[in-house]
Amino acid sequence: MSFKERVVAHYNQQIQDKIDVFRDMISALTEDSKNDAKGSAGDKHETALSMMHIEQEKLNYKLQEFLESKTIFSNIDFNRISDKVVVGSLVQANENYFLISIALSKISIDGKTVFGISPQSPLAIKMLGNCIGFNFEINGSNYQIKQIVS
Template structure:
């Protein structure tokens, strides 16, 4: 399995785990709200239900964000190679490993730190379409592409 395939698999797992966790939290909140509705009445009850509803809305937004990240990852073929930077490319620039996908947390695989960034990010947008040896400038930093997989 190549480093790119391992990176892809790790991010797929990470996003799937987050989706499962948010779904579990939303489900638990719904159950709590139903149980609370059966046992309470009055102002305290209304306040508690409102707070649960707000929390559920926040969790639904986070779940939607994770589902968007999963949709982006699902578009990537981890076995494809390209001579230009595209969605799904694992790029080494200035010794930094960058995975062009969605904005996701840094992971370490086989002792290599990988940063996931979206093609819409300042650096990602400058890298897209460039080949090995290409240069991307962001603010005061210059990134030279050393490898693309």
């Protein structure tokens, strides 16, 4: 498996793990509210149920965000080979690597730091459409595209 394939697989798993965590949390809250409904009555009970419902709505919203992210990530062609930076490219700029896909957390694979960045991010905007050797500046830092990993 190539470095880029490992990066994509790692991010894909990271997204799926988040989805699983949110589903588990929602399921646990649902179970708690069912159990609480059996044995309680009064204002405290209503407040507790209301708080659980609010928390469940927040978790459902987060779950939906990650499901949408997974859909977007899954629809990106990471196998596209181009001499220019495109969505789906893994780009080495200076010492760091940037997967142009969706905003994702920093990871380390084979001792290399990788950031998942959105095509709308200022960094991606500077890189998109450019080739190896392209120099640019962002927030006072100078960057050079050293390679587009295939």
